[in-house]
Amino acid sequence: MGSVKVDQLTKEFAGVKALNNVNLDIQEGEFFALLGPSGCGKTTTMRCIAGFEQPTTGTILIGDKAVNKIPPNRRNCGMVFQSYALFPHMNVFENVAYSLNIKQLNSSNVISQAGIYLRLLNRKFGKYPKDIEKKVMEILEYVELDRYATRLTSELSGGQQQRVALARALVMEPAVLLMDEPLSNLDQKLRHSMRNTIRRIQQDLGITTIFVTHDQEEAMSMADRVAVMDHGEVMQIGTPTDLYSRPATPFIANFVGTSNMLKGTVVDEVDGLSIIKGDGFQLRSSQTSTKKEVDVIIRPENIKVYKADRVPSDASNLLEGDIVVSTYLGSIVRYDVQIGNYQLVVDTTYSSGESILAAGEKIKMSIEPERVLLI
């Protein structure tokens, strides 16, 4: 069973709380991301699950078994580190075979010292038992590195090294795969293609995966569910769309995607819509709030832009503003628009041939009440 439960986990380092009451319930086969800014406790959470750190309080369960007292090598977790931690003096095959080899030697029936020594010597000269050889070559083929089996890992590109690290974790057939910022050393393009590779392998094998990242795009594009962490605590857990469309706090709204955040006061409720007033704006929202003073969150792509004389008659939540900056980004045009004391970010889809509004132009904007989020 590859489910993982983290129950009321707290970790203190020399009196400083790195984790405060972290609770996670990760399903078997799930791709689960831990997302948060530097220092929020992602690695510490993962190291507690792997067994490299001992919780100050709390319980870790893998399957239905509490593993607090079980050493890392018996937790059935495969780990991929940010730095890959490969052996530079070994070739690709040897790196991947290493743990399998140790495991087989440990469980070996050979009782004499001489027998074990002979086996070690054989392997030093590249003679591995057929079953190890078969398994390693299969996994290398799987990550498309079979051609590089005899190459030293120090002679590989970053992306290739990353795949060796992945193969080395997978060859042990772990119940849980733990990955700590595995893509952060790769350039942008490679990172994108490795995201797809990792996701494909994870789905193929149905392996429970916990993936640590501080890159929201990475978490949102890969994971089934994401836990957003801050200052040692889990702030919200949800699917990527949950987090994006219903962020629980302004911090999450800001961390997960770009958002416009306005301070407002709920002044009335009319026809099931909340009326919010703020500095230089009035908006209607389909959400209700238990608080009077609210943070109003509007995603840039949910704001429609019109030239001042071309506003459709049914446009809701009309706002007027001045374009401050206009940026062409290929498939979208991003406008920074001044309304009162606020500068809003507005993204409009762009088709070739369309004209782009310029800085200094006066525009009107509209927002559907369903897209005006209140926190």
Ligand SMILES: Nc1ncnc2c1ncn2[C@@H]1O[C@H](COP(=O)(O)OP(=O)(O)OP(=O)(O)O)[C@@H](O)[C@H]1O
């Ligand atoms: N061995 C340690 N001794 C003392 N403090 C530690 C230790 N390991 C982590 N910490 C502290 O615990 C907090 C959480 O650290 P952690 O490494 O889990 O953060 P992180 O979310 O992985 O950050 P990053 O994105 O920078 O890797 C930090 O304040 C860090 O300084």
Ligand SMILES: [Mg+2]
């Ligand atoms: Mg870390």
